Amino acid sequence: MQRLVLVGNGMAGVACIEQVLKLAPSFDITIFGDETHTNYNRILLSSVLAGEKSLDEITLHPLDWYVDKGITLRLGVRIVDVDADAKTVTGDDGSVVEFDKLLLATGSSPVIPPIAHASKTGVFTFRNMGDARALLERAGPGVNAVVIGGGLLGLEAARGLQVQGCAVTVIHLVDTLMERQLDPTGGTYLTRKMERLGMRVLLSRRTTAVLGNGHVQGVELADGEQIDADLVVIAAGIRPNADLGRKAGLIVNRGIVVNDYMETSHPDIFAVGECAEHRNVCYGLVAPLLEQGKVLAATITGNRGPVYEGTVEASKLKIMGVDVFSAGDINEAAENESVRHEDPSLGIYKKIILAGGKLKGIVLVGDASESHRYMDWLRTGADLTAKRKHLLFPDPVEDVGFDVAAMPDSETVCGCLGVSKGAIIEAIHAQGMNTMAQLKQVTRASTGCGSCTNLCEQLLRAVAPRFEEETKSTLCACVPFSYEQLRDIVLSQKLKSVQEVLNIYGNRKGCEVCKPALSYMLDMVWCGEHEEDRSARFINDRVHANIQRDGSFSVVPRIRGGVTSPGELRRIADVAEKYSVRMVKITGSQRIDLLGVKKADLPKIWADLGMPSGQAYTKGVRMVKTCVGTDFCRFGVQDSTSAGIELERRLENLYTPHKTKMGAVGCPRNCAEATVKDIGLIGQEGSWQVVVGGAAGKKVRKADLLITVESTAQALEAAELFFQYYRENANYLERTYDFVERTGIEKVRKDTVYAPEPDRKKLLDRLERSKAIAKDAWLERETPFHPTQFTQIEPMEKVLV
């Protein structure tokens, strides 16, 4: 059996081994990796840093895979020498292993520019899983981070650190960010976007020294300016790891030189990936590495024939909300012409470069949605003469399904793995696939940078006989992310309006399902400081009344704790008469409902009532139902009436994922039914039980005990902790009883009443911030949100019928 040794357990090497196994499963394979992790998706390290993926999620080949394939895996061992004549490699642990064929896939290392004291503690590179771990450990709020290098990796690292809470400064040597991929104008657009995310970007600045005594405290620039830093990341480019090639006596320029068959100058030694140099190019992106791997697998297994002829490189910046795409030759040489479109206020810049009617290069900033089309033109060398008028703007497509249908079968869907639309469809038919997981496993499409996931899903949806949605539940087809993901997106991308979320992450339209949910989420995440968009609200929340089956509305004023007064009752009676209210109804929540009110009368009725909104029309704080407690009841042992009124006063005017009904009772007889409320306070001799997650509606559920406390103040605080926790963590339209069941009362307790003091304080602080901004919605009678909010429009002229 031929012994094949792979040095380098990364994406390029292992992908090549996968191909080798397909062609000739008879090799005795040994893989050396100097990292301690099995093969993972290095491209997604920045997604890990940005909190979008966990380290576990980016594993490409788990240990089982190596075992299954009979591969000997040596992790944490660095190969330090190659003897090409004796055909052995030597590890840094002293082990010597013989090979018949040697595959070098050693990748590349970060370039450290000449900066004084660059080895201080707190200076990092961003290249492997260890780096990502170290950065995640140190990054956080209050940490000043400096990133040296404004290229693809530097910017992704910078954004990741910022998402982790750091204040970030990017220092770039030249005057254009990502200058290898962008022209100066594109760079300016990108700079603006990064600055809008809250990052400081310094261009044309050279870092000369890292400052600090042992641990980094800052950096110094060539012009003498000093910038504070607790953490420095150097991302100034990469250099191929070609040392082993030199030691083996191979021809090495910048990288290990390979021909179109991926052969080096030694017949039994091969190189693939970032350490290889093909036709004077060392590639640093994933797509070319995988193409090389396929060719090399053929060569190494004795099927020499396929050739690698180079790759049109395409780069995509992986920062959510910052679309940057670049491919091909973007230099404006004399024989080239460029077609461009700019929209400064939208932050969109598109440029394509043509020569002889063919596409040569692409720069897209702010909107990369068309990148597939351009890449297809670039790869196929399509003649664009006839398309000149529609180069940058295709005919608008109505829905996404049409988009997929319109793609030619030859068009590449997954640029990383080089999978075409035709190949995917063929695989779906041949294998009877119905899930994304199957599609990924069989075709590998979307397993690289992941940017084509949506496209793959659309194809699957269109073609698969029994398409199954991934188990992740998305908020809505309009914006296909889970509720949790969207909450993170909104927070990390600083999105403040519903339309913004829909424009960047959705179908730009939205619907009656996602719009109110997003409205709630923005309000909650930004503690009321979002951009309120009433068009995204259900009618009840536009006019603060409950729409009835005939289009009229109902009015329920707030009667805290169900305690009213003769004066209030008189005003309610007067209003009912004055506006011919069709029904006056005592509700189940100890309040009074005025039914059959015209929209236009709402502001007048609110003014005449002089009472605040009872929020009976919305997903918000309804009421605290109380009993008469110690004031009158001879059994009462706690003053539940005052406690209930105080609780209602503290939480009123706030919004919740679904309606929140509360109760407070003065003894375990439970007359106000606190045990079937979302939050209940149950008085007993010398203490309060605080219960949560009760229900007496469509579902009946006895509330769970959250905590038993001695004082009323403690009971109110426990209620507030749970209330805010529910606000922040429940899905929209999820009642407390579902939320508590889903989460588990143990976890609810641990995260609220039993949480460490600082965490409890944070919850209460956020509640406090929301309360500070919350106000009685019915005050819009004086300052309407929009001048015609409550009005029937009067036409300017009479209609002659």
Add this chain to the structure above:
Amino acid sequence: MTRENNWIRITKAENFPLREGRPVSLGGVEIAIFNLGDRFAAIENKCPHQGGPLCDGIVAGTAVVCPLHGWRFDLDTGAATRASLPVCVTIFPTRVEDGIVQVNVNGGSRIEMEDAA
């Protein structure tokens, strides 16, 4: 029905907030007018299901969703979308002149439903 143009000046465009609808009564015909950002749309303000006020619905792209039971109508054609029933509402042509939204109250049209039925 007469097909003569009868353009009625309704009100200033800014009285219609973006992506919201407002009701107007034109000679006994109840109409909902929507601001779609790049244009205005006018439809009969009555859901064929249970008479819900469509002016109060959430706008989803170029459709409106009835606030009562979620029936959805295309604002360009008046057809119910996503519904199994072949129903529709009347649509009216709109235009904006000198910042005033106008509706052609005699230009109401309904798509033919016989085929679908």
